[in-house]
Amino acid sequence: MELMLAVFSLLFLFATQASPPLDQVLKYIDDHQDDYVQHLKEWVAIQSESGSPAKRDDVIQMIQIVGERIKSLGGSVELADLGNEELPNGRIIPLPPVVLGELGKDPNKITVCIYGHVDVQPARIEDGWATDPYVLTEKDGNLYGRGASDDKGPVLAWLHAIEAFQALKQELPVNLKFIFEAMEESGSKGLNELLSEKNETFFSSVDYIVISDSGWLSEKPVLTYGTRGLCYFFVEVKCAKQDLHSGLYGGTVHEAMTDLIGLLDSLVNSSGHILIPGINVDVAPLTEEERLLYKAIEFNPEDFKNTIGTTELLHESKEDVLLHRWRFPSLSIHGIEGAFSGPGAKTVIPAKVTGKFSIRLVPDMDPEKLNNQVTTYLNRVFAERRSPNKMQVTLKSGSRAWIARFTDKQYVAGRRATNKVFGVDAEMIREGGTIPIARTLQHTTQKSVMLLPIGGAGDAIHSQNEKISRGNYINGTKLFAAYIAEISQL
Ligand code: MN
Ligand code: MN
DSSP states (O other): OHHHHHHHHHHHHHHHHHSOHHHHHHHHHHHTHHHHHHHHHHHHTSOOBTTOGGGHHHHHHHHHHHHHHHHHTTOEEEEEOOOEEEOTTSOEEEOOOEEEEEEOOOTTSOEEEEEEEOOBOOOOGGGTOSSOTTSOEEETTEEESTTTTTTHHHHHHHHHHHHHHHHTTOOOSSEEEEEEESOGGGTOTTHHHHHHHHTTTTTTTOOEEEEOOSBOSSSSOEEEEEEOEEEEEEEEEEOSSSOEEHHHHTTTSOOHHHHHHHHHHTTBOTTSOBOSTTTTTTSOOOOHHHHHHHHTSOOOHHHHHHHHTOSOOSOOSHHHHHIIIIISOEEEEEEEETSOOSSSOOOEEOSEEEEEEEEEEOTTOOHHHHHHHHHHHHHHHHHHHTOOSEEEEEEEEEEOOEEOOTTSHHHHHHHHHHHHHHSSOOEEEEESSOOHHHHHHHHHHOOEEEEOOOBOTTOOTTSTTOEEEHHHHHHHHHHHHHHHHHHHTO
16 A cells, blocks of 8 residues: 555656646646736726827826736836827827836846837727727637737736746746837837937847737738838929819819829839839849748738738739738828818819828838939929929838848747647748837847737737737737747757
C-alpha cells in the first residue's frame, strides 16, 4: 500500500511537472474568460469618444482607469500631460494624458513595450446599431460594442495575459512597458512630440515594440509587417468671383468644373494605372521571395469582390489583388468641394471648385518628392488646356509607409506563439491603410516594431455593430501570453 502511494505521488508529481508553465497560463485564461468579458463590458460602457468634446471627461476617466490597472499589476505609471486642445469654436479643453507604464526592471530580461489606445470612434444607436453600442452584448459568439475590437479588447487582452502569469505566481518572463493613449481616433495630438521627448529615457531600455491595433485578413491569425502611407491633395480651380447662371453665362466662360474634371481625369486611367510621371521610380522593386510570400496567403478575390459588391476587380489573381492593395501605390479621387451635388437639376456654374484626391504611399516613396511630381504634372496638364483660370495644388497631409524588419526575432516569437495557440502558421501580411504610430515608433526609437492584431476580418471597426468574437478575444489573450513566453527564450 505504501509503495502504491509512493508511485502514485510520483506519478502525480510527474503529471504536474509535465504540464509546462505556459500551458498552465493558457488554461487559466480559458477558465477565466467570463471575467475577461465582464471587464470588457465595463470598459465599453465608458463612452471615450476622443472626437466628441462633450465626452472628454469620459476619455480622461478611461485612460486613468488604464493607469490604475497597470498599478494594480504592480507596475509604475506616469500620466504624461499633453496640455490642451483648442476646438474650432475657440473653446479650450484638456487633452487626455498618455499612460507610460513599466512593470519589471530585471536587467537579465528583455523589455517589450506594448502600444494600444482606449479612445473610440463615436457611436449612437440611431446610426443603425442593432444593440446599444455602449452595452457590450454577446450574440452568436460575438461581443458587440464600440471599442470591442478597436482597441479596448486588445488592450485588455494584454493586461489579462499578464494577470494570468501573476495569478499562477509565475515570474513574468520579460520586463514590460506600456504606452497607452486616448486620442488615437483624433490624430494622436501631441503624441509624436512625447515619443521624441521620451526616446532617450523611457524607450532606451526597450527591445521590442508590439502594436495590437488592427485585424486579420481572413479566419487565420496574422503578423503584420507593413502599412501604406498617405498623401492627401487638394486641387482648386476658380473661374469667377461668384457662382453663375448657365443660361446667362454658359458658352461664354472657361468653366472651373470643366478644367477640374480634365485635371482629375489625367491622374489615373481606367486600369487603375497612375499617370503621374516618375511615380513608380522610388517604389522598392518586388523580389521573387516577396511574390512567394503572397502566394502563401489565404485570400479569396472572389469573396473580396462579393464583399465589395462589384462584378470585376482591377486585377484577377490573388497575388495581384493583394500586391495592389498593400505593396503598390494607389490613387483615389474622393470628391469635389463647391460642386453642385444635391438632388434636382440646378443650372449653376460653380465659381470655385476643389478636387480632393489621395495617393497611398509604399516604401520608399517620399511625400515631398511626390508633392513635386504631382504639382509639376498638374501644372503641365493645366497649361495644355490654355485656360485663363486660377489653379492651385496643395498637399494637405503627408505620411510615409511603414515596413518592419520582419526577420527580427520578435516575428519568430510571433510565429511560434501563433502555432502554439492556434495550431496554424501566421499569415505574413501588410495593411493597405495607414497606422501612423507604427512608423513613428520605429522611426523615432529605431527599435523593432511588430503589429500583432487579434481583431477579426469582419469586426466592423468604426462602423455600426462593431464586435470582436469571444474566440478572438480569449485566444488573443493566450496569444499575447504565448508571445511573452516565446520572445523571452530567443
Ligand atoms: Mn485603432
Ligand atoms: Mn480606429
